[in-house]
Amino acid sequence: MPNDRDTEAAPDDALLTAFSGYITQHLGLHFPRGQWAELVRAALALDSAGAGACMRRLMAAPPTRGQIEQLAGQLTVGETYFFREPAVFDALEHEVLPALIAARRAAGRTLRVWSAGCCTGEELYSVAILLQRLMPDLADWRISLLGTDVNPVFLRKAEQGRYRDWSFRAVPAWLRQRHFGPPQDGLRAIAPALRRGVRFDYLNLAADLFPGPEAGAPTMDLILCRNVLMYFEPASAARALQRLGRALAPDGWLAVGMAEAGHALLTPFEPVRFPAALLYRQRPDAPPPGAAPAAASVSCAVPAAVPMLAASAEPAPALALRARLSADRGLLDDASLCCAAAIATDKCDPALRYLRALILEEQGRSGEAIGALKDALYLDPDFVLAHFTLGSLCRRNGAAREAQRHFANALELLRGHAPDDVLAHSGGVRAGELADLMRAGAGAT
Known part of the structure; x- marks a missing residue:
């Protein structure tokens, strides 16, 4: 027999708009329409009665600290590491x-x-x-x-x-x-x-x-x-x-x-x-520390409907970071749009082409991913990770000779790195680890 959660209608736009505003008011976090699925997921995790019921219950009164902690546990990202940046x-x-x-x-x-x-x-x-x-x-x-x-x-x-x-x-x-x-x-x-x-x-x-x-x-x-x-x-x-x-x-x-x-x-x-x-x-x-703010409100400086990094003049690194964060959340369409905007802002950055390739591969578009990797290597022929990733995709697609060539190029470039060197754009992979991986893999020498 279906329970209330099975039969509850999905939250409508009016409820999601109100709940997004509630989250902004009490946590500061901004969830535009494209990220409303995150709000629904969080509400479902917090209330067995369903997402809409959870949202209405929370908005009925000012949140307790416990409720803020529960929401934060569902809506905040915990990606960090030692000496990041x-x-x-x-x-x-x-x-x-x-x-x-x-x-x-x-x-x-x-x-x-x-x-x-x-x-x-x-x-x-x-x-x-x-x-x-x-x-x-x-x-x-x-x-x-x-x-x-x-x-x-x-x-x-x-x-x-x-x-x-x-x-x-x-x-x-x-x-x-x-x-x-x-x-x-x-x-x-x-x-x-x-x-x-x-x-x-x-x-x-x-x-x-x-x-x-x-x-x-x-x-x-x-x-x-x-x-x-x-x-x-x-x-x-x-x-x-x-x-x-x-x-x-x-x-x-x-x-x-x-x-x-x-x-x-x-x-x-x-x-x-x-x-x-x-x-x-x-x-x-x-002003001296602790002094009261100026009479003019700083909140007038930026339209309230625009996220902090969403101005039209948004720099390529900010767009690239948004693309990576969206990809980490599984929002691949959003990630693809942010990455395309970053490339339009800086057409000569090979790292952006590499990021585009990773997103395309996650979307199952391996042919386009190969093209993006070739673009990255055109801009930077010494891009180790691009050679390795292109070699992996070529091998998966049956192009063994081309795969071997890119693996060999990557291994040759890695000889210029100390084993403990962290490779750029690798998320922390060390040169020695990547070399060992290629030597152990079929088709690498």
Whole structure:
């Protein structure tokens, strides 16, 4: 006999519009029409009575913290790893942190870092590793390393500090061995020394008091809020950025995701360009920390219906990141559209052609994927991953001789890499691992 869930009508556009607005109001997250399926999936997971019943029940009253946590558990993405976006950490290690350490050494030896939207903790522990390397007198300092997130599952994992190899895909073997214990049940534990000063806490960036003057506490020297606000509705992102600025020390620094850097919403901060990264600091004319916002509303700067990264002048890296995130969620049509827009913005980037090939292959369009890989190799004949992937597709399609040629090209190019080198655009694959894979495979030499 059918149950209520089987017979309930699918949520209509009016209900989904209202529920999307409810999520934006209470979590800051932006779910345009093309992502409403994510809202339906989340509601189905939370209520056996059906998606529509769940949405109406939640919207009947202001959400409790427990309901916010449940929604966050369904709607937030937990993709991160140690030293993600290495160019940012290179700027932190060689420029930003040394300057902050020198300034704070002369003023009480206190340093405060906040990872806002810390996910499972890899980002904050990466900063802890840098501080241990940069500060031989670390034991003499008062260090506060705060990680906050709205997802309680992420926070529990961060507090446990135990990680699978996938979290180390962008770091060399020596770093794993020096700062983590031996693997147990497939997990490596963070070294106890790196836990000093580290604390993880629940915080909803769309609603709760921020650490710093808002909460009657000192300002932060470094705030990392990376690949978080790109999911926010623009007005929510603008409010969060304004509050981040009030939490930041006058000489403090803000790090956002590389795909978020350069966005118009960041104009309240002063951009500082490093060789391969863009970070932000307080402008000299910024109001004092904790000061009330200006009378004009920043939410007027961007139309509320447009997501943070959806402006017509959206840069190719931002479009490419959206394409990858959509592909990870299984939204291949959205991924394909974003990738096509990225290529239209930057026609000479071989990595975008490679990304297009991966999406096409996921869509079952292997012939077009082969064409996209050939385009990538036309733009960059030394693109190792493109040779390897093209070889794999050719072998699958019965073109053994062409497959062999591309595998041989890839192996020859890999000879110019150290085995521990992480290959560009590989998601963390090391040169030695790829070479071993090809040598072990049929048709490779």
